[in-house]
Amino acid sequence: MAQFFFHFLDGRSRSRDELGLELATAEQAYLEAFAAAQAMWPELLAARCNPLDCVFEVTDANDAVLFRLPFAELVDACRRPSAPGPESELHQAIEATHVRAQAAKEDIRSGFDEVRLSLQEASELLARLAKFEPPRVA
Numbered sequence: 001m002a003q004f005f006f007h008f009l010d011g012r013s014r015s016r017d018e019l020g021l022e023l024a025t026a027e028q029a030y031l032e033a034f035a036a037a038q039a040m041w042p043e044l045l046a047a048r049c050n051p052l053d054c055v056f057e058v059t060d061a062n063d064a065v066l067f068r069l070p071f072a073e074l075v076d077a078c079r080r081p082s083a084p085g086p087e088s089e090l091h092q093a094i095e096a097t098h099v100r101a102q103a104a105k106e107d108i109r110s111g112f113d114e115v116r117l118s119l120q121e122a123s124e125l126l127a128r129l130a131k132f133e134p135p136r137v138a
Helices: 028-044 072-077 089-132
Strands: 002-009 021-023 057-058 064-070
Touching: 002 028, 002 089, 021 028, 028 057, 028 064, 028 089, 064 072
Parallel strands: none
Antiparallel strands: 002 021, 002 057, 057 064
């Protein structure tokens, strides 16, 4: 589990998240930020703060920015059948990582297949060689 911090920016100020949340993945952190932004939207409107100016900046335990979630993405999600949508930056990064992982998995599988074949050929050659060795005389 990793620690994620959800800092809130409203266009004028930045509120630091000092507690954070322990989550398994950055994708879960994105989904938490998205849900929190949805819950905050009516409160922001009631406080006469434009939610479109707001952003969650999600950082890790070292305060490195992992991603930013502009609240405007919520409006975009309303136009799509599901939220968060496939056009999100995080979703694209996850998809690219998945594609690279699949390619690496196939490369490893292919490498193991080549090694198995080489070992089988070596075993067969050793068996043939054993048939041609003259008996040892002591």
